[in-house]
Amino acid sequence: MTTENDIALVKKQETGLVLARFDEEVAYEIGSAIRARALAEGLSLVVDIRTWxxxxxxxxxxxxxxxxxxxxxxxxxxxxxxxxxxYRLVLERGEGVFPPQSGADPADFVMAGGGFPIRVTGAGIVGAVTVSGLPGRDDHGVVVDALCDHLGLDKKIFALPKQ
Known part of the structure; x- marks a missing residue:
């Protein structure tokens, strides 16, 4: 699969993994599912779910x-x-830090997979689900899998192919 195909699939994830609502209960459900997976699979992960x-x-x-x-x-x-x-930033620009002219200070911004926008129907992007501990593509996949499970969607439709 090409980088362009991966970018198109991540865009599909961003527009397809939309929550009907987002609150403390939803954050807890998604976060707890990610933590349970990490414990079951022996993954070392930090999970953060937030509104802005x-x-x-x-x-x-x-x-x-x-x-x-x-x-x-x-x-x-x-x-x-x-x-x-x-992870879409990684695919579009490469992993690492933003160029100086972007104004995105490397102390505060990074291009690395694992951060995913929380999009709510009728409200747009209200926060992020973010994971760190695995390679970036895998961090991204953990979040996508959890959102698919929460939404009752087939993970195979949204999963990036293995590299």
């Missing part, structure tokens, strides 16, 4: 560190600023 003004869910499993939380913060900032999945 407050954190609604946070979890860190064994093997994570403060670095993972810092990566989450930077991914969230990138999702908020660019209004797209942080």
């Amino acid at each position: 003004d407050r954190q609604l869910f946070f979890s860190a499993t064994a093997g994570t560190s403060a670095d993972n939380t810092e990566w989450v913060r930077r991914k969230i900032n990138s999702v908020r600023r660019y209004q797209k999945a942080s």
